[in-house]
Amino acid sequence: MSDHEYTPKSKAGKWFNDRLPLLTLANHLTDYPTPKNLNYWWTFGGILTFCLITQIVTGLVLAMHYIAHADMAFESVEHIMRDVNYGWLIRYIHANGASMFFLAVYIHIFRSLFYGSYKSPREIIWIIGIIIYLLMMAAAFMGYVLPWGQMSFWGATVITNLFSAIPFVGEGVVTWLWGGYSVDNPTLTRFFTLHYLIPFLILGLVVLHIWALHVPGNNNPVGIDVKKPSKDTVPFHPYIVIKDGFALLMFMIVFAFFVFYAPNILGHADNYIEANPLVTPAHIVPEWYLLPFYAILRSVPDKLLGVVAMLSAILILAVLPWLDTSKIRSAVFRPLYKQFYWILVADVLILGYVGAMPAEGLYLLIARVATAYYFLHFLVILPVLGLKERTIPLPLSITEPVLGGSPNMAMAKKNESKIE
Amino acid sequence: MKNILKLFSVIILFSVSSVNVISAEKVEFLKTDWTFKGLFGKFDRASLQRGYQVYTEVCAACHSMKYLSYRNLSEKGGPEFSVAQAKAIAASFEVTDGPNADGEMFQRPGKLSDKFVMPYENVKAAEAANGGAYPPDMSVLVKARGGGVDYIYSLLQGYEEAPSGMILDDGVHYNKYMYGNKIKMSAPLSDGIIEYSDGTKASVEQMSKDVTTFLMWAAEPSLEARHQMGFKAIVYLIILTVLVYFSMKRIWSRVKSEV
Numbered sequence: 001m002s003d004h005e006y007t008p009k010s011k012a013g014k015w016f017n018d019r020l021p022l023l024t025l026a027n028h029l030t031d032y033p034t035p036k037n038l039n040y041w042w043t044f045g046g047i048l049t050f051c052l053i054t055q056i057v058t059g060l061v062l063a064m065h066y067i068a069h070a071d072m073a074f075e076s077v078e079h080i081m082r083d084v085n086y087g088w089l090i091r092y093i094h095a096n097g098a099s100m101f102f103l104a105v106y107i108h109i110f111r112s113l114f115y116g117s118y119k120s121p122r123e124i125i126w127i128i129g130i131i132i133y134l135l136m137m138a139a140a141f142m143g144y145v146l147p148w149g150q151m152s153f154w155g156a157t158v159i160t161n162l163f164s165a166i167p168f169v170g171e172g173v174v175t176w177l178w179g180g181y182s183v184d185n186p187t188l189t190r191f192f193t194l195h196y197l198i199p200f201l202i203l204g205l206v207v208l209h210i211w212a213l214h215v216p217g218n219n220n221p222v223g224i225d226v227k228k229p230s231k232d233t234v235p236f237h238p239y240i241v242i243k244d245g246f247a248l249l250m251f252m253i254v255f256a257f258f259v260f261y262a263p264n265i266l267g268h269a270d271n272y273i274e275a276n277p278l279v280t281p282a283h284i285v286p287e288w289y290l291l292p293f294y295a296i297l298r299s300v301p302d303k304l305l306g307v308v309a310m311l312s313a314i315l316i317l318a319v320l321p322w323l324d325t326s327k328i329r330s331a332v333f334r335p336l337y338k339q340f341y342w343i344l345v346a347d348v349l350i351l352g353y354v355g356a357m358p359a360e361g362l363y364l365l366i367a368r369v370a371t372a373y374y375f376l377h378f379l380v381i382l383p384v385l386g387l388k389e390r391t392i393p394l395p396l397s398i399t400e401p402v403l404g405g406s407p408n409m410a411m412a413k414k415n416e417s418k419i420e
Numbered sequence: 421m422k423n424i425l426k427l428f429s430v431i432i433l434f435s436v437s438s439v440n441v442i443s444a445e446k447v448e449f450l451k452t453d454w455t456f457k458g459l460f461g462k463f464d465r466a467s468l469q470r471g472y473q474v475y476t477e478v479c480a481a482c483h484s485m486k487y488l489s490y491r492n493l494s495e496k497g498g499p500e501f502s503v504a505q506a507k508a509i510a511a512s513f514e515v516t517d518g519p520n521a522d523g524e525m526f527q528r529p530g531k532l533s534d535k536f537v538m539p540y541e542n543v544k545a546a547e548a549a550n551g552g553a554y555p556p557d558m559s560v561l562v563k564a565r566g567g568g569v570d571y572i573y574s575l576l577q578g579y580e581e582a583p584s585g586m587i588l589d590d591g592v593h594y595n596k597y598m599y600g601n602k603i604k605m606s607a608p609l610s611d612g613i614i615e616y617s618d619g620t621k622a623s624v625e626q627m628s629k630d631v632t633t634f635l636m637w638a639a640e641p642s643l644e645a646r647h648q649m650g651f652k653a654i655v656y657l658i659i660l661t662v663l664v665y666f667s668m669k670r671i672w673s674r675v676k677s678e679v
Contacts, residue, residue, distance in 0.1 A: 081642075082492075088646065089646070243672075245668075246661065253654060256653050256654050256657060260650025260653065263646075264563055269564055269565055273556075
């Protein structure tokens with residue numbers, strides 16, 4: 001990775017480093033050349049690392065007090081809220097932390113879509129990212145089941161029932177997943193086990209994600225390759241560290257607002273009612289971050305095809321580097337793509353909205369149109385656009401835009417300011 | 421291509437406005453000034469104590485509050501009865517304990533460490549005594565209802581004559597704010613149903629407000645601590661953010677670039 005050799009100054013350091021080159025790694029991480037034109041959308045990688053660590057640390061404490069049993073789970077959560085020292089704080093950080101995690105990951109993903117960070121040579125980083133995202137959804141869903149409230153129970157019932165759509169073996173698979181003939185104690189205990197396991201899988205994948213990133217280096221808002229190290233780059237420390245730190249603090253203020261002043265606003269009231277297999281809630285809705293996919297699922301009348309559509313909506317992202325035929329990375333130089341990008345953003349927001357509404361009448365119609373458009377974007381618009389679009393000429397280096405150099409760049413800058 | 425964007429925003433506007441039409445039939449809840457809302461929101465101590473009185477003299481006949489203990493009544497941020505008062509309250513309840521050395525269950529006066537005594541032995545007994553409807557546990561009731569305190573406050577005052585044409589079964593009552601307008605609980609409050617020990621006039625509105633405040637505390641006993649810590653945490657974060665911002669500007673001034 002590192003282009004230069006590193007030798008520790010102290011004798012002890014050298015002795016250690018010859019046996020385990022941790023100091024070389026640390027040196028690589030601090031010196032890592034980063035394009036100096038990265039904007040604040042690039043700070044979400046650091047923010048996401050913070051989110052993951054926060055969830056793991058608070059989760060560890062919660063697991064010390066939580067009881068994974070259908071008869072005691074709900075009560076143990078109340079015990080945490082009332083009797084554990086600062087239990088309310090830890091639980092609210094963990095619960096809202098999940099939402100903050102997804103907020104950050106959506107910004108991170110859409111940043112990549114805008115600046116074409118998924119394109120060659122960064123496909124592997126992108127695919128690892130999609131796997132992390134899938135695991136995050138699994139972890140979040142299982143975590144939501146653990147308090148054993150009404151939404152926990154019925155959400156688990158609805159989602160696990162999706163597997164019954166698998167031809168021939170569906171029913172058997174569902175029984176196997178449940179560990180019985182309905183969602184019950186065996187389901188809860190295995191969800192708890194997996195909820196504890198998955199974050200560590202994510203942690204491992206995050207290491208790979210960063211490793212894969214450090215091979216080609218960061219993409220940047222201009223989207224052209226950067227010579228490293230050069231006058232176009234700055235060492236990661238202190239430049240990027242302080243910038244990421246600043247952005248993280250801003251993020252933490254928003255986070256703190258939710259934790260301290262609106263801790264339940266992102267959850268559903270029904271989850272404060274203890275699970276009751278005999279009473280079905282009027283509307284079963286997942287957490288907000290899963291709503292777009294829930295809308296896609298419900299917009300297809302056939303159960304199996306609905307599940308296929310929902311899974312495809314996520315997995316289609318994994319092949320995105322090959323669906324997007326354009327060689328130009330940044331949307332700044334792709335005037336048409338930029339417009340379709342914002343339409344996609346609106347489309348996903350609309351899907352999220354109708355996902356929270358009952359699947360009937362006008363909502364269902366909107367959901368169907370938006371679902372169709374979602375697939376149209378990836379399967380038709382992106383491949384065709386890359387071949388047909390007339391792009392704006394790229395600058396020769398990122399120093400040009402930074403110093404406000406060439407006429408092309410002036411135009412690109414103007415376009416960019418319009419976005420914000 | 422600009423047209424695509426325009427067309428799209430028109431579609432969004434249209435769909436949002438039509439969505440509003442669909443959900444327009446929602447009932448507006450009654451509003452009152454809750455002292456516990458806002459950045460520095462705190463409970464009204466006297467209201468909490470009165471609310472406990474309403475709960476224990478009216479609601480507790482049917483509704484349990486199984487996650488609360490008598491000790492909570494004297495804890496900081498709650499009704500803050502004195503420890504002696506809380507002990508007296510606890511002792512006024514008979515608690516089943518045991519088994520003793522002879523293997524027998526026995527009755528004794530309640531202690532601070534006891535959970536609130538439940539009105540019924542179990543859910544089935546509660547249902548049997550209430551025409552098949554289970555009076556929900558009130559520990560987290562405020563958080564378990566969309567609309568929260570405003571909903572509970574409104575519901576308590578929402579009993580009206582059923583509109584003509586609506587047929588109510590025996591033991592079912594009309595309530596303006598209840599989901600589907602049909603509720604098994606008869607109007608629990610009426611003017612003067614209890615006598616407040618602090619002399620406040622026990623109107624339905626006053627009792628609704630007091631008991632809802634009490635329920636809010638029961639569901640969120642650390643609300644005051646949360647608000648206090650939240651303010652400190654956010655002020656601290658803002659100061660740190662400003663300092664880090666200037667450090668960042670300083671560090672980046674060495675490079676010809678913008679931050």
